[in-house]
Amino acid sequence: MKGFNILRTALLASLASVFLLNTAYADEALKMELTANKVVKNSEGKISYLPVRTAPKGTVIQYKATYSNTINENINDLAVTLPIPANMTFNGEVSPASAQGSIDGKNYADMPLMRKVDGKMVKIPFSEYRTLRWNIKLLPANKSAAVALNTIVD
Structure with missing residues (x-):
């Protein structure tokens, strides 16, 4: 495929899940906005993010989810x-750096993910990562927090 439709990918990524451990009214309390931007580095090394709808193979795309607490109470223990x-490969870049990775969407661990091969622990390639998780201990009333990951179009 020469180019990749980022909107279709964004729809898949919008399936991002949220778990509120101490809040029963998640639907009213939390709003999520997902953006997909092309990551561009200029000749001086400065990075900028440009809106993108389609991208050719090899393009770096950042998916950023902004979670907004829409109520007048703090939200605690948000995962x-x-x-x-x-059709995307995680490139290892995340924000914040506290993200945990998963190759099956069920079991999470600090990155880099490791496995035993021939009796030795080795890093799992980023191409095998399927999901990332962040634990937000506190999202204050009427404030927002953002998480992001960078991918490369396959």
């Missing part, structure tokens, strides 16, 4: 996940 979209 948010973002899947790695199909």
